[in-house]
């Protein structure tokens with residue numbers, strides 16, 4: 001009853017939200033009754049639209065903050081460079097926290113990568129053994145989602161299994177596609193007992209078409225992770241760039257086999 005009322009009074013429904021193209025067409029003030037009615041109905045101060053708007057803002061802010069980190073040229077040092085041309089740079093930020101930036105060239109157009117990494121994010125465990133599961137819990141328009149990610153319980157994962165609750169936001173411009181993310185909260189999915197909830201963000205991926213080369217992209221990925229739990233920093237700072245290289249390796253394999261038969265779990 002309540003969700004239905006909320007939708008009615010706010011004048012929204014999911015199909016409507018999904019079909020929205022721009023984030024700026026979303027005006028909470030266009031339904032002046034919303035807050036008042038809901039408050040009376042449920043004794044709450046919040047309205048559905050306001051919550052969604054808050055995720056949208058968190059997502060946009062995450063992307064902006066992550067881009068600022070990437071664009072600040074100071075203090076980066078090379079961590080490693082691979083034969084494939086991939087390179088990882090790192091920088092120590094406040095609180096002695098190290099962030100990592102992977103640079104790679106991938107054999108796919110920005111649009112293909114957007115499709116694999118954002119639209120079909122729930123399929124990631126099928127091609128990436130580091131991922132246990134990814135679920136999109138909320139869609140806010142086309143550009144923003146709230147996702148729950150569980151890393152795999154893989155052998156050799158020195159950190160151990162983690163889960164993440166993130167807000168994700170995508171932005172397409174004439175030049176680039178940006179994917180941003182940051183840790184967030186959702187009442188229906190608090191940290192699970194016995195499970196270590198890690199934080200990933202503010203983080204971003206920048207996908208640019210390679211100069212003079214249709215069908216290839218420059219891929220820049222800022223990993224800004226707090227793995228939580230009691231793990232020596234030196235170990236974490238080895239595992240994270242490893243995880244970035246592994247991710248890129250599996251992404252390349254996925255790009256080579258776009259039509260393989262999918263196994264459903």
Ligand SMILES: CC(C)CCC[C@@H](C)[C@H]1CC[C@H]2[C@@H]3CC=C4C[C@@H](O)CC[C@]4(C)[C@H]3CC[C@]12C
Pocket residue numbers: 117118121130131134149150151159160162164168179181198200205227239240243244247
């Ligand atoms: C070292 C241990 C703790 C973690 C290892 C797994 C890491 C590398 C995994 C866990 C969750 C994963 C993220 C889950 C979801 C997304 C959103 C997508 O649009 C781009 C990739 C991105 C951002 C993944 C990058 C890799 C990731 C951060």
